[in-house]
Amino acid sequence: MKNRITLYRMTAAALLMALVFVLGMTPLGLIPLGFINVTILCVPVITGALVLGARSGLLLGLCFGTASTLSMLGISLTPPSALASTLFAASPACALIMCYAPRLLVPMAALGVYKLLGKHEKIAMPIAAAAGSLTNTVLYLGLMLLFYAMNGLDSARILGLIAGTGLIGGGCEAIAAALIVTPAVLALRKTKIGAKA
Numbered sequence: 683m684k685n686r687i688t689l690y691r692m693t694a695a696a697l698l699m700a701l702v703f704v705l706g707m708t709p710l711g712l713i714p715l716g717f718i719n720v721t722i723l724c725v726p727v728i729t730g731a732l733v734l735g736a737r738s739g740l741l742l743g744l745c746f747g748t749a750s751t752l753s754m755l756g757i758s759l760t761p762p763s764a765l766a767s768t769l770f771a772a773s774p775a776c777a778l779i780m781c782y783a784p785r786l787l788v789p790m791a792a793l794g795v796y797k798l799l800g801k802h803e804k805i806a807m808p809i810a811a812a813a814g815s816l817t818n819t820v821l822y823l824g825l826m827l828l829f830y831a832m833n834g835l836d837s838a839r840i841l842g843l844i845a846g847t848g849l850i851g852g853g854c855e856a857i858a859a860a861l862i863v864t865p866a867v868l869a870l871r872k873t874k875i876g877a878k879a
Contacts, residue, residue, distance in 0.1 A: 694870065695738045698730040699745045706749025707758040721818075722855065723749065724788055728814040728863050731789030732796060732807065733870045739789025747782035754781060765840060769829055776829040784821035791817035811863035812856040819852030 702723055705711025711723050723746050731739025752758050754766045754777060770777035792814030799806035823844045830837040 690873070691734055691738075695730060695734055695741065698726040698734075698738075698742055701726045702742055702745040703749055706746065706753060707760070709760050721750075722858055722862075724815045724818050724855065724859050725811075725862050725866070727785070727788050728792045728811050728859060729866045729870070731792050731814070732810065732863070732867045736789065736793055739793065740786060743786040743789050744782070746788070747785040750781040750785065751778060765826060765830075765843070768835065769826065769833070772833040772835055773829065776825075776833060780822060780825040780829060783825065784818045787821060788814045788818045807864045807867055808860035811859040815856040815859035816852060819848055819855060823848045823852075 705723050705726070706721075711721055727739060727742040727746050730742040749758070753760055754762050754770055756762050756767075766777060766780070769780065792810045795813040796806050796810035799809060827837055827841065827844055830840060
């Protein structure tokens with residue numbers, strides 16, 4: 683029985699990883715605004731973290747960062763973000779940190795908030811999902827602004843774009859995560875893979 687549950691959990695993780703890449707490499711998961719892309723890739727990452735735990739969440743965050751990097755390099759069906767591409771041209775190392783660091787912290791933020799509020803599960807799950815999504819938005823855009831300034835790029839010019847994207851796009855992403863993650867986690871927990879994070 684234990685081997686069967688392990689197999690179910692591995693299969694669920696693999697399916698969520700595939701979903702991250704499908705969303706990240708096609709127009710299904712990225713909404714290009716020209717200067718930056720609004721994403722819903724946090725949804726499978728947060729779902730995986732809340733259903734499968736921290737290790738799977740980190741693996742899914744790594745996949746998210748990889749999909750973001752490939753998109754930034756133009757190796758996807760979505761146009762690369764002009765701001766990310768500009769930063770990559772100035773400093774590939776900074777661009778890679780920007781792609782990976784926030785995405786690895788998404789599952790940790792979601793799990794941390796969920797465990798903090800876990801006694802009230804119906805409230806904890808959507809808040810944890812929104813927190814994970816906002817972690818991605820705030821850290822990704824914050825690192826972008828920081829790295830633009832560090833590399834002598836025109837950070838003052840992009841401040842308004844980043845603020846607008848953070849408020850509008852980030853708010854929409856957080857709401858979408860809260861609305862989608864909660865029923866997805868509840869459904870998966872009813873299956874044989876469903877152990878609380």
